[in-house]
Amino acid sequence: MLIDHLAIIGVGLIGGSLARALRKDKLVGKVTGCNRGEDTLKQAIELNVIDDYSLSIGGAIADADVVLIGTPLSTTNKLLPQIAEAMNDTTVLTDVGSAKGSVVNAARECLGDHLSRFIPGHPIAGTEQSGVAASFAELFVDHRVILTPLAETGAKAHQLITDMWQAVGAEVINLDVMHHDQVLAATSHLPHMLAYALVDCLARMEEREEIFKYAAGGFADFTRIASSSPEMWHDICISNRESLLETMTIFSEHMERIRIAIEAGDSEALLKIFQCAKTARDNFASKKLT
């Protein structure tokens, strides 16, 4: 048994999928859920995702060996003091937030001695769906999970969380906190802003009905991420504000170069930009893990 007792604070797509995967392979003894709403927890029991639940964080964590925080980022930061209070001196804590700097700052403030057993994590997996009903055991197979251990992080806790993610099929990678937030701002947070901005922009145009009517497969692919949870992405924007703003500025400069080239009819510049992008995208497609 890898983990005797796992507590999941916020049983949603990620937490639910992890529980399903661990239970499927009998890698966990008991899974206790904890959510604000009891309906979700009852649903999670019906779906056979958790064994039992508690509406209080203290109750959920009391006997847990590993605590996974699967809540949106803003909630994580609010809950950390309560979680810290309920942890004992062997509890291992991890989270799954898409931005790591703000969580790590909050953890430093309130975890005290427990900080060495906090392993900040970010599974690069998910769909535009959210909620426990969308969870499935194979979500992490062949996906990457980034851990951002701290100078204070203990080896044993780090190893346990590494083993846990590997056991459900993920490749585990360690990155510096700040570096994680910069890289993810570029690959994930910026694209989400672009997709949201595009769909919001088109939805406000007079011709919106026709616009969506004549949109094709490329548009469907391009805008899929605009169906993601507004609350989750709000939290990511707030949490990764600095890196995201920096990346948005760089992007705007590139967009402006294209605009100027179109305005000037500068064929050479346009072809160069498009070719550079095509080459990079083709390379990415031929190498990517999933």
Add this chain to the structure above:
Amino acid sequence: MLIDHLAIIGVGLIGGSLARALRKDKLVGKVTGCNRGEDTLKQAIELNVIDDYSLSIGGAIADADVVLIGTPLSTTNKLLPQIAEAMNDTTVLTDVGSAKGSVVNAARECLGDHLSRFIPGHPIAGTEQSGVAASFAELFVDHRVILTPLAETGAKAHQLITDMWQAVGAEVINLDVMHHDQVLAATSHLPHMLAYALVDCLARMEEREEIFKYAAGGFADFTRIASSSPEMWHDICISNRESLLETMTIFSEHMERIRIAIEAGDSEALLKIFQCAKTARDNFASKKLT
């Protein structure tokens, strides 16, 4: 037999797929190809896409009932005078360019009496692949084809091209030329600029290797269209310059609103924009044809 003799100028993904579909259902008697390079034409014969070919436009068009121009937009405009010269007084001409204003302008200049038999068209179908090797008979099934007939367009020619696209599984829709270009700037041309700008921008960052390494499924979907043909998209930018620049300006204003909201930590504004986009995208997903 719907068409006795079809000539395709530029046998690529679109022209090749149309030929395959018409031949599969025995809706065409003979298909003649015409390309700049003989290798493509030999390949098209090997793939059983065309029956024969000519390296001269005059030779390809001489006995054709319908001529389909499948070349990139810049080539179309250059070839129109030669095509006009080779047409007889029953030849029906159509094209498949993604922007219609510039083709229609060029056609007005050089087609003379043949203008009534020119049906500008735009199949909303394609993949990020190009070339005859990527063509397949089912490309147009359940996709839309937009025709932008002119005041001068004759009913018989219009009906024939409508029948041709319907016969290969497409839904045919008629739109005004300018309106087509505005709508497509929003749904297709702008998203391609965003995808190209994003991938070009990331490919130039210092951390580019890591950036592409940690990119996930959402990124793959979002950037797929950046693998499209640089030459084709260069031509679209030049051909649909005005509508595209206008749409890019509107988009930049929306992006700037998001940037300001992130900078100010304006949760209400962010949630409103993301929710508006999610609702529009979810509606689009539930209604879209393909």
